[in-house]
């Protein structure tokens with residue numbers, strides 16, 4: 001039933017002739033030693049398949065031509081244009097790794113390349129896409145009933161329906177196991193659960209049609225996943241106010257989910273999964289995407305800092321790029337981006353082979369977010385006073401990357417996950 005949409009999406013993703021693929025072949029056959037390319041220092045593009053290169057090129061073209069021109073106004077006005085999700089849907093970029101249901105069914109590496117292209121423009125745009133793809137669609141695909149998948153995934157894949165993922169609560173962020181949101185049989189509607197509680201800092205929630213909410217089932221005390229459909233919620237049972245005046249991720253929409261005896265059909269509870277395994281499994285995919293995405297933001301910061309340093313002249317007409325301290329900042333950042341991409345690539349390949357341990361994803365999420373934040377903050381100094389102007393884009397990346405280091409497991413929490421895996425001792429409590 002959904003195959004034509006899927007085929008169309010896959011065709012659009014792979015249709016454009018890949019200049020990069022041709023270059024890759026030329027490089028493979030060259031007899032002379034390869035020249036160093038500061039944009040791809042360790043030659044990661046040699047590892048991608050031709051389809052992956054074509055998908056990356058389609059995503060990069062869309063992001064640079066259609067998203068970049070909008071980002072400054074969006075960031076200034078704290079405005080997220082939901083049409084962006086529809087445009088992404090038309091290109092097959094949403095839920096791209098899902099097979100069937102109108103999704104493109106691409107590799108994890110291809111989806112990472114899409115994420116990197118989007119975050120090269122803005123981490124907020126990438127957040128909106130990740131929540132839709134990995135958290136809402138990924139959760140429904142992994143744990144939902146066939147009825148839910150067939151009914152909801154194609155609309156979410158097209159971007160005509162918007163999804164969000166509600167785990168964090170005002171009093172429970174790093175420790176979601178202590179959540180207070182509760183689900184119990186609805187007192188007056190037979191065949192429905194009633195959800196009550198508050199979620200906060202939820203990307204896309206103010207405009208979401210489909211809200212994947214995690215709540216404790218009162219009868220068992222176990223965490224379960226519920227697909228809340230806004231159109232089924234009577235007035236007063238579901239509110240999703242926006243959180244305004246953020247100083248990061250301003251080009252994405254963030255809000256709360258407030259539920260007061262909100263009715264949810266019994267069939268909308270994920271039937272099998274219990275406890276934190278459900279949300280953590282969805283978060284694994286999203287964290288994998290963040291590891292790629294933050295490298296896109298860092299690469300954009302490197303390109304902009306390099307260009308600025310070559311043009312800006314101080315002391316005897318020298319470009320500041322000539323000075324050693326400036327070069328060291330560029331060398332550090334370029335090295336970290338190259339390593340980060342190779343690490344994300346490796347985990348992507350293992351993921352598709354079913355060999356990616358969650359700790360591997362903690363490792364690349366933590367490392368890539370931390371290195372992206374530290375390096376963009378250092379590169380910011382190359383711009384001097386101009387760094388303060390948003391037209392140089394660097395300050396926006398720095399502010400955004402603080403959030404990427406914080407959400408979906410703050411970096412120190414990922415240190416604890418790794419520490420537990422290394423020592424066998426857990427240090428959370």
Ligand SMILES: Cc1cc2nc3c(=O)[nH]c(=O)nc-3n(C[C@H](O)[C@H](O)[C@H](O)COP(=O)(O)OP(=O)(O)OC[C@H]3O[C@@H](n4cnc5c(N)ncnc54)[C@H](O)[C@@H]3O)c2cc1C
Pocket residue numbers: 131165166167168171172173174175200201202203204248249254403406407408409410411412413416427428429
């Ligand atoms: C813009 C934005 C978008 C977001 N989108 C979503 C979304 O779509 N869905 C969603 O569910 N959530 C979302 N979040 C929430 C995000 O995941 C949480 O903010 C994050 O998990 C951290 O929780 P917290 O803010 O409550 O911080 P806290 O848990 O209070 O942590 C504060 C600090 O204490 C440290 N800390 C906590 N416990 C320990 C410990 N045991 N040992 C050592 N250090 C510790 C943390 O590392 C951190 O540095 C979003 C957040 C932001 C800012």
